[in-house]
Amino acid sequence: MREKIDALTQNLSRTIVGKTEAIRLVLVALFGGGHALLEDVPGVGKTLLAKSLARSVDGKFQRLQCTPDLLPTDVTGTNIWNPKSGEFSFLPGPIFANVLLADEINRATPRTQSALLEVMEEHQVTVDGVSRPVPKPFFVIATQNPIEYQGTFPLPEAQMDRFMLSLSLGYPSEAEELQMLQNLADNIKADDLQACITLDEVTQLRQLCAQVRVEPTLQQYILDLVRATRQDEEISLGVSPRGTVALQKATQALAFILGREYAIPDDVKFLVPHVLGHRLITRGGRSSRTVVERLLRSQPIP
Numbered sequence: 203m204r205e206k207i208d209a210l211t212q213n214l215s216r217t218i219v220g221k222t223e224a225i226r227l228v229l230v231a232l233f234g235g236g237h238a239l240l241e242d243v244p245g246v247g248k249t250l251l252a253k254s255l256a257r258s259v260d261g262k263f264q265r266l267q268c269t270p271d272l273l274p275t276d277v278t279g280t281n282i283w284n285p286k287s288g289e290f291s292f293l294p295g296p297i298f299a300n301v302l303l304a305d306e307i308n309r310a311t312p313r314t315q316s317a318l319l320e321v322m323e324e325h326q327v328t329v330d331g332v333s334r335p336v337p338k339p340f341f342v343i344a345t346q347n348p349i350e351y352q353g354t355f356p357l358p359e360a361q362m363d364r365f366m367l368s369l370s371l372g373y374p375s376e377a378e379e380l381q382m383l384q385n386l387a388d389n390i391k392a393d394d395l396q397a398c399i400t401l402d403e404v405t406q407l408r409q410l411c412a413q414v415r416v417e418p419t420l421q422q423y424i425l426d427l428v429r430a431t432r433q434d435e436e437i438s439l440g441v442s443p444r445g446t447v448a449l450q451k452a453t454q455a456l457a458f459i460l461g462r463e464y465a466i467p468d469d470v471k472f473l474v475p476h477v478l479g480h481r482l483i484t485r486g487g488r489s490s491r492t493v494v495e496r497l498l499r500s501q502p503i504p
Contacts, residue, residue: 203407207459209398210258216390217254218247220378226459227369227476228255228343233407234455236366236448237322237342239307239480246371248345252303253392255343259404260397261300262337268310270353274317278327292329297321300337300401304344308354315361318342322364339404359439359483366448367473368480407458414454415464419504424449424470430497431482437493439483449477467503474498 207229214225228251231238240248256263266277279295296302297318307315321327322342326335344365346357362368374382424446432440452473457465475494482490 203403203410204461206399206403206407213258213395213398214251214254216395217392218251219381219385220374221247221251221371224251224369224371226456227367229459230452230455230473231343231366232259232341232404233411233458234366234448234451235339235408235412236451237344237364239362239365239368240343240345240371241348241368241480242370242372244347246373248371249303249305250392251371252305252343252345254395256301256303257392257395258398259301259341260400261339261404262298263301263303264296264299265303265305266296268304268306268308268314270309270311270355272310272314274314275329277314277317278321278329281330292332292334294334295327297327298334298336300339300341302340302342304342306346307344308346308357310355312355312358315355315357319360319364339401339408359481362480363442363444365480366452367476369476411455411458412451414457414462416450416454417464417504420453420465420467420470421450423467423501423504424453426501427470427474427497428478430501431478434493434497436485436488437482438485441478441481445478445481449473452477471498471503 210229211225215222218225228238232255240252242248253265275295277295277297279293279298281290282293284291304318321336321340325338325340326333328334347354428441428446428449431437434440449470453465453469456469456473457463460469475491479490479494482493484490484493
């Protein structure tokens, strides 16, 4: 499957210039069986990366533009009355897709945000007491602007915990921004990308990632890092057991993407800020990234 991963990376690089690390992290979330949250200022390519990934995967893609007037039934779907049959029939919402892009997710109200809680964890939707599974594989990639607070609703802790990892694209370098201007003549858009991997191959890659070996000493290292967040004086809410599992799965996926059948401590160290950082609630306005980096320095490396 090495060729498939390389082809997917190259496909995304056609529209996203110079963001190799961000592309790798999104693939870690995809192949690790989780979901990804892109947090950054406007105009750096969050939506473009999400849409490009969706187009590169040969599955059903749905985009959900989150706004304050969006209702939970606009996400999950609803039962409507059919006068011909004389009974209610279910009209599926955009959540019934393989790749769901929740654009500007923090602009939806908490009530609408909660419509994603069940499906992101259990891969099913319950409407009027009836549970319906979503297509497999199922992957949510959401974007939000953490700087602008006008007309936004911060994601609750339970929602943040359901994202395997969060990442920021950041501003491009001068050379990368110049390359973007030069690429305007090619006019390559996300809609122009062709699928380079099938749904069955995504499922197969997820199974292979889960087989990557994680030594007991490395598992203990993961556990020590997570438990340190629950005992630190600068943290009011530490990482949940779901975060512990997410860190190991992400570590396995990263090792596989890098061409190894085993995980190493460097995989964990690279992923900790992205997997654990958004799950923390710190005291006194301290940066979660600063706290995580301090915890990384305090734990002995196996």
